[in-house]
Amino acid sequence: MGASWFQQTGYGKTLDDAYKGACEEAEVEYGHQEGYNGTISTTHSVRDITEEYKRSKLDLEPFVRSKVEVLNKRDCCSICLQEPVGNKNKTKSQVEHIVTPGTKKWVLKYEVINDWGGKFIGSYLTKGDAVKKAREYTEKHQVTTKITMKKELDKSSPTVAMIKYKKSPTERPGKWMFFGWAAE
Numbered sequence: 001m002g003a004s005w006f007q008q009t010g011y012g013k014t015l016d017d018a019y020k021g022a023c024e025e026a027e028v029e030y031g032h033q034e035g036y037n038g039t040i041s042t043t044h045s046v047r048d049i050t051e052e053y054k055r056s057k058l059d060l061e062p063f064v065r066s067k068v069e070v071l072n073k074r075d076c077c078s079i080c081l082q083e084p085v086g087n088k089n090k091t092k093s094q095v096e097h098i099v100t101p102g103t104k105k106w107v108l109k110y111e112v113i114n115d116w117g118g119k120f121i122g123s124y125l126t127k128g129d130a131v132k133k134a135r136e137y138t139e140k141h142q143v144t145t146k147i148t149m150k151k152e153l154d155k156s157s158p159t160v161a162m163i164k165y166k167k168s169p170t171e172r173p174g175k176w177m178f179f180g181w182a183a184e
Contacts, residue, residue: 003073003181004038007064011173013084018176019046019076038184043076046178050080064179076180084174089166096162105154112137115144123150 008026012018019040026039036042053063060079067077110130112121114137121137124130127147134145152158 002184004184005068005179006038006040006182007177007179008040009081010078010176010178012176013086013173015046015048015078015080015174015176018174019078019178022178036183038182040076040178040180040182042183043074043180046076046078048080049077053079060177064177067179071180073181074183076178078176078178080174080176082172082175085168085170085172087166087168087171089168092166092168094164094166096164098157098159098161100156104156106151107154109150109152111148111150113146113148114141115146117143121145 008022010018010022010025012021023039023041023043026037026041030037030039030041032041049067053060056063058066063079071077107125109123109125110127111123112130112134113119114121122130122133124133130147134147137143138145
C-alpha cells in the first residue's frame with residue numbers, strides 16, 4: 001500500500017484532544033477503510049515539533065516541506081499555531097437549583113430486566129405484575145430475567161439541581177497544524 005502527504009488543522013484544549021478530533025473528523029468524512037483512507041486517521045500517534053519549528057527560524061510552509069523526506073509512513077507531526085487559554089475563573093461551574101413545590105411521595109416499583117443483556121423490559125407497581133411479565137418474556141425469548149425493586153418519585157422529577165460549566169470570556173481552544181504521511 002502507498003502513502004499520501006496530508007496537512008490539516010485541528011482545535012482542542014490540548015494537543016491530544018485536537019489530534020483525536022482531527023482523526024475522528026477524517027474518519028467521518030473519508031470512512032474507516034481498515035486503516036488505509038489516506039488521512040490523519042491512519043497515523044499511529046502525533047509528535048509535537050513546535051520547539052523545533054521555533055528554533056529553525058523558517059516560515060511555516062518551508063519548515064513543513066523540509067519534513068516531507070524525513071518522515072515515514074504513518075508519522076504525524078504537529079506545530080502549535082495558537083496556544084490554548086484555559087479557564088482561569090475561581091469557580092468554573094454554576095449551580096441551578098430546581099425547586100418543586102409540595103410534598104414528595106415515593107413509590108416502590110418492580111423493574112423487569114433481561115439478566116444477560118441488561119435490557120430494561122418494564123416497570124410495575126406490584127411484584128405479581130412484574131413476575132407475570134418476566135415469565136412471559138423469559139418463555140418467549142428463552143433468556144433469564146430478573147426483577148429489582150426501585151423507589152421513584154410519584155408525579156415529580158428526581159432532578160434537584162443542574163450544574164453547568166461556566167466558561168471564561170478569555171477561554172479558547174488551541175490550534176495545531178498536523179502533517180505527515182498517511183497510509184492509503
